[in-house]
Amino acid sequence: MKSPGWLAGHVESLDIPALTTARYDCPVCAKKNTFSVTDDGLQRLWYCFHADCNVSGRTAVTLSKQSAKSVFDRSSAKPPPSRTSNTYEVPDTFVSVSRSIDAELYLRKVGAYDAYLSGLADIRWDFKMGRVVFMIKKNGKIVDAAGRLINGVGHKWHRYGSSKYPFICGRQSVAVLVEDCASACAVSDSAVGVALLGTNLLPEHVDVLSGYDQVFVALDKDATDKAIDMVRILHPHVPTKLTVLHTDLKNMDKDQRNEFLRSQLNR
Numbered sequence: 001m002k003s004p005g006w007l008a009g010h011v012e013s014l015d016i017p018a019l020t021t022a023r024y025d026c027p028v029c030a031k032k033n034t035f036s037v038t039d040d041g042l043q044r045l046w047y048c049f050h051a052d053c054n055v056s057g058r059t060a061v062t063l064s065k066q067s068a069k070s071v072f073d074r075s076s077a078k079p080p081p082s083r084t085s086n087t088y089e090v091p092d093t094f095v096s097v098s099r100s101i102d103a104e105l106y107l108r109k110v111g112a113y114d115a116y117l118s119g120l121a122d123i124r125w126d127f128k129m130g131r132v133v134f135m136i137k138k139n140g141k142i143v144d145a146a147g148r149l150i151n152g153v154g155h156k157w158h159r160y161g162s163s164k165y166p167f168i169c170g171r172q173s174v175a176v177l178v179e180d181c182a183s184a185c186a187v188s189d190s191a192v193g194v195a196l197l198g199t200n201l202l203p204e205h206v207d208v209l210s211g212y213d214q215v216f217v218a219l220d221k222d223a224t225d226k227a228i229d230m231v232r233i234l235h236p237h238v239p240t241k242l243t244v245l246h247t248d249l250k251n252m253d254k255d256q257r258n259e260f261l262r263s264q265l266n267r
Contacts, residue, residue: 003046003055007027007057020038021039021092031048031050034048038127045058094145095125097125100150107123107185112181112182112185112186120188121169122134130149131147132147133147133160134147134167134182136165136166137168143163146159148181167181168184168192168194168208173192173214174192174212175209175214175216176215176216177196177205180197180250183218186250190265191216201226201229201230206233209237209238209240210234210238212238215239216240217240217242217243218264221246249261
């Protein structure tokens with residue numbers, strides 16, 4: 001639903017501290033506690049979660065001295081994640097994927113939407129950077145995040161923290177080693193997707209992959225040489241096979257991808 005003209009003024013009048021999110025009864029559809037407003041210090045974004053409303057929008061805000069101080073204090077109080085830390089502080093700009101139609105369309109396009117809906121993957125929307133964010137977890141705790149650019153200008157992928165832990169999606173005993181989070185989600189119906197977040201195999205990746213019954217290395221065709229080296233490195237730790245891709249797994253349709261994985265995993 002399109003936001004009525006008066007709604008921006010209403011949102012600006014709300015007493016919300018900078019860098020916080022608050023929930024209200026929706027002023028448009030009147031449903032209780034469905035209207036979310038986020039103030040990121042530069043703008044306010046709003047969205048009604050009720051299916052019959054879904055009104056949304058954004059407006060620039062002029063920071064008062066108190067709000068500006070709040071932005072400074074909170075940003076100063078959050079040091080960059082330590083390289084030795086086992087936790088990651090999730091930014092306030094990470095919100096539900098449902099807040100962005102573009103984010104949902106991207107997840108559907110790359111075969112990651114089912115993993116998101118089923119809870120196999122914790123995926124969010126960074127409204128500030130315009131990225132679909134895949135939360136990286138270790139033993140159930142968030143240790144990092146990787147974001148795929150959807151809206152805006154910048155690198156395609158952005159690593160928010162500094163951990164070297166891979167993104168993992170799935171619960172099976174066989175792992176498929178891929179380059180990015182979207183591909184890891186796409187294979188999670190058939191195997192555990194483990195994303196390198198690049199094309200370099202790190203000791204942290206070896207430690208994780210050693211815990212599976214079998215590993216299939218499935219990198220893009222132009223990274224075949226690296227994939228062969230990875231098989232050699234992994235094989236002493238876990239039975240490992242090479243899978244040569246002619247089409248990126250996330251770019252296959254679901255039936256094509258499942259058939260391909262079935263043929264590879266049953267070798």
